[in-house]
Amino acid sequence: MLPRFFSCTGRSMPLRLASRKVSVALHCCRKTALQYQSYSTTTGTAAFSIPKTRNIGIIAHIDAGKTTTSERMLFYAGVTKRIGDIDDGDTVMDYLQAERERGITINSAAITFAWANHRINLIDTPGHVDFTMEVERAVRVLDGAVTILDGVAGVEAQTETVWKQASRYNIPRIAFVNKLDRTGGAFGRTVQEMWKKLQSRPLVVQLPWYHDDNAELPQNASGGRLKAIVDLVEMNLLTWEDRDGMQLTRTAFTSADDKTYYEEAVRGRTALVETLAELDEEIVDVFFEQADGDHMQVPAQAIKDALRRVTLANKAVPVLCGAAFKNIGVQPLLDAVIDYLPSPLDRPDAIATINNNKTQLIPLKESANLCALAFKVTHDPRRGPLVYVKVYSGKLNHRMTLFNTTTKAKERVNKLLQMYAKDVEEIPMVQAGNIGVIVGLKGTRTGDTLVQSNDTKAIKANLQLDNIDIPSPAFFSAIEPHSVSDEQAVEDALVHLTREDPSLKVWTDEESGQRLISGMGELHLEIVKDRLINDFKCKTDMGKMRISYRETCQGSGIAKAEYDKELMGKRARAKCKVELMALDQDSADDDDDHWTMDTGNRLCIQMDGSSFEDDNDNDHHHHTRSSPSGGSTLKKEDIYQAAHTGLLSGLARGAVLGFPLTKLQVKVTDMELFGPDTTTGAISACVAQGVQDAIQQASPCLLEPMMQVHTEVNEHHIGTVVSDLSGTRRGHVLGMESDASTDPSAVDNGTTQIYAPPDSVMVQGDVAGYVPKHVIKAEVPLSSMLGYSSALRSLTGGSGSFSMRVIGYGEMSKDRERVVVNEMKGW
Numbered sequence: 001m002l003p004r005f006f007s008c009t010g011r012s013m014p015l016r017l018a019s020r021k022v023s024v025a026l027h028c029c030r031k032t033a034l035q036y037q038s039y040s041t042t043t044g045t046a047a048f049s050i051p052k053t054r055n056i057g058i059i060a061h062i063d064a065g066k067t068t069t070s071e072r073m074l075f076y077a078g079v080t081k082r083i084g085d086i087d088d089g090d091t092v093m094d095y096l097q098a099e100r101e102r103g104i105t106i107n108s109a110a111i112t113f114a115w116a117n118h119r120i121n122l123i124d125t126p127g128h129v130d131f132t133m134e135v136e137r138a139v140r141v142l143d144g145a146v147t148i149l150d151g152v153a154g155v156e157a158q159t160e161t162v163w164k165q166a167s168r169y170n171i172p173r174i175a176f177v178n179k180l181d182r183t184g185g186a187f188g189r190t191v192q193e194m195w196k197k198l199q200s201r202p203l204v205v206q207l208p209w210y211h212d213d214n215a216e217l218p219q220n221a222s223g224g225r226l227k228a229i230v231d232l233v234e235m236n237l238l239t240w241e242d243r244d245g246m247q248l249t250r251t252a253f254t255s256a257d258d259k260t261y262y263e264e265a266v267r268g269r270t271a272l273v274e275t276l277a278e279l280d281e282e283i284v285d286v287f288f289e290q291a292d293g294d295h296m297q298v299p300a301q302a303i304k305d306a307l308r309r310v311t312l313a314n315k316a317v318p319v320l321c322g323a324a325f326k327n328i329g330v331q332p333l334l335d336a337v338i339d340y341l342p343s344p345l346d347r348p349d350a351i352a353t354i355n356n357n358k359t360q361l362i363p364l365k366e367s368a369n370l371c372a373l374a375f376k377v378t379h380d381p382r383r384g385p386l387v388y389v390k391v392y393s394g395k396l397n398h399r400m401t402l403f404n405t406t407t408k409a410k411e412r413v414n415k416l417l418q419m420y421a422k423d424v425e426e427i428p429m430v431q432a433g434n435i436g437v438i439v440g441l442k443g444t445r446t447g448d449t450l451v452q453s454n455d456t457k458a459i460k461a462n463l464q465l466d467n468i469d470i471p472s473p474a475f476f477s478a479i480e481p482h483s484v485s486d487e488q489a490v491e492d493a494l495v496h497l498t499r500e501d502p503s504l505k506v507w508t509d510e511e512s513g514q515r516l517i518s519g520m521g522e523l524h525l526e527i528v529k530d531r532l533i534n535d536f537k538c539k540t541d542m543g544k545m546r547i548s549y550r551e552t553c554q555g556s557g558i559a560k561a562e563y564d565k566e567l568m569g570k571r572a573r574a575k576c577k578v579e580l581m582a583l584d585q586d587s588a589d590d591d592d593d594h595w596t597m598d599t600g601n602r603l604c605i606q607m608d609g610s611s612f613e614d615d616n617d618n619d620h621h622h623h624t625r626s627s628p629s630g631g632s633t634l635k636k637e638d639i640y641q642a643a644h645t646g647l648l649s650g651l652a653r654g655a656v657l658g659f660p661l662t663k664l665q666v667k668v669t670d671m672e673l674f675g676p677d678t679t680t681g682a683i684s685a686c687v688a689q690g691v692q693d694a695i696q697q698a699s700p701c702l703l704e705p706m707m708q709v710h711t712e713v714n715e716h717h718i719g720t721v722v723s724d725l726s727g728t729r730r731g732h733v734l735g736m737e738s739d740a741s742t743d744p745s746a747v748d749n750g751t752t753q754i755y756a757p758p759d760s761v762m763v764q765g766d767v768a769g770y771v772p773k774h775v776i777k778a779e780v781p782l783s784s785m786l787g788y789s790s791a792l793r794s795l796t797g798g799s800g801s802f803s804m805r806v807i808g809y810g811e812m813s814k815d816r817e818r819v820v821v822n823e824m825k826g827w
């Protein structure tokens, strides 16, 4: 195979070296132990300065090996005394009972440890689609991320989702191709997929070294055995001889070790220097001035510096490899976290909103006022709620009084903690850029902003760090305490759970009086049930998991509503007219009325023939009396607000099954008020009644949540999976994307070439069993996606994977609607 050198057509090529003779003089045949590494530390990480801090997360597809890798990290860092095993259910990171039972990560656990004289705050994140919000919450406080890829499965559907999340927050990343000990493990192919599917620029900094002279080592696809790792930066061979992988030995890698591999390593280093030179000016100077134009002579430190610069600038992603389960590759991964991922000082300032619409930057300064984000709340049976915070500016002291600008409440810090999985250390202070845990906050929830209680400027301006948009929950279920005496305990537990996880919503159904809880997916609610019973020891059941439908109207309706009631001896009166129609392109009239979008509906409140907004600019400041006919003692903005509340409450319960209404255009007109008899309550009730009456006339119907589904399958399974999606599951298949090629040398998009080592060289023979993958893209009703994971497993013999997200609500046939109504009403 010819060496593949790198050109970049379309821009000047910084290094024209394809024809140069590659010098191998730097690393000659001498084989010496260059470095023997084993860092050990326990506590005391608070002493590290901010430039020596790394707030990192591990993001990946479910089962890629996040937990296995983090467990090894903790072991090598000296935090744990033995390696936890997911398969035995005794890991440190997955500490909730539900997590241990299922062998998956549910809550991201933040944990601090020291490595190479640095503090690493590691946040483990879940890979299951139901916990996308959990990943999102973790990702926004990260400064950098390690993406773990399964070297057998490659880049999977959910990897793309979490990758996009990290891209949205511009998080610099390094990648670790794991499970290379397994049959079918293919490093080169995975690197290609990173480029093709994730649109990233992978920079290979290590190669897996397969060798078959040691029967003790695990066997891979074609009989090769993962023996060691070749470090292309240092041109070293990394080996782990002992059972638990504690002892890493680095020796100079030479052609005497293995000629073919050595040649590939030279190609890899050449490609690395070439690509860096394309992305970074400084390395070009080093190349010519210090290395005499020889790729192999470029000092390792210069390559590391350039790798750090391009990673921080999000121009490329260093790619490492190994097999965490076999204790191969984890220490170099930790070194790469320190070398290539940013400290908080390398990150752009955090963004906050002030006065509800202006943007303000929060520079990372210890001398500034405190500004912190509560990114996670957990319930500790002994200590009470633990609030994980990232401090963006200032210093958080123990015993400080805080102000929560989201809940508008004062909060007092009792203690500050640094978490080491289950162990904790009490600390006096958390400085800007660092992560800590507050004990003692009464009402702070995940996503809230905290400032000092004496920072009147921030409090007045309502300073809020950007929060996360929570998509509407897709599933709900009834909570059924065993007896009346169990109700309070269940309520208390629900308060804790919703504080921890804002994507859970609890409410009471007006008609049945039942307590209901909604969440993002089936597993999400199953975990809630588990936690109610096991963690909170509640005596409760949960009803059948149901889908959160929506309602809308197909026609239009006009209703005149009059509210006239006596409440506690006082008359309450109001009149109005409500016009309602389906919201489609035609109904979006362009008159002068002031329309606003709320809950997926277009709303307008017309007051005295002109829109409120038109008058409002003048009235807001002068508090003049209202203009709707009849007059009132109320301020105009209060009347508007009351009518708006009425609109929302009228649209909260549909006529078919009581689900919220969406995709409607609703206008309130002809408001009639009756002096002191008209209260805000009367206005709200009157408008809500008008909306409900209008809905009855407008052919109400159900809408169902629609999912965008990406299913990844091998060629042999395309037919079965497509017919399942479009037939049984009532989906609409939109198209299909295929792996462009399995040939590494073909990775070229016309302007950029990517180095991906040929897997044939890596494993000394063909990579057995690789079948190109195809992504089927479809839109499918959520109700048809229930149990899809196991169905797909049996359709594809376990090789298929999928990701899905809600894209909106779609109409359903009358027959289908009848089935759903009957099912919901228990007929």
Ligand SMILES: Nc1nc2c(ncn2[C@@H]2O[C@H](COP(=O)(O)OP(=O)(O)OP(=O)(O)O)[C@@H](O)[C@H]2O)c(=O)[nH]1
Binding pocket: 060, 061, 062, 063, 064, 065, 066, 067, 068, 069, 086, 087, 103, 104, 105, 106, 125, 126, 127, 128, 178, 179, 180, 181, 182, 322, 323, 324, 325, 326
């Ligand atoms: N052969 C092999 N198996 C591995 C390796 N890494 C992880 N595994 C296995 O893969 C499975 C999943 O590993 P986890 O570490 O739980 O994966 P995860 O990404 O944390 O999964 P979630 O927490 O559910 O998202 C377990 O059975 C591990 O033992 C590896 O390097 N080689």
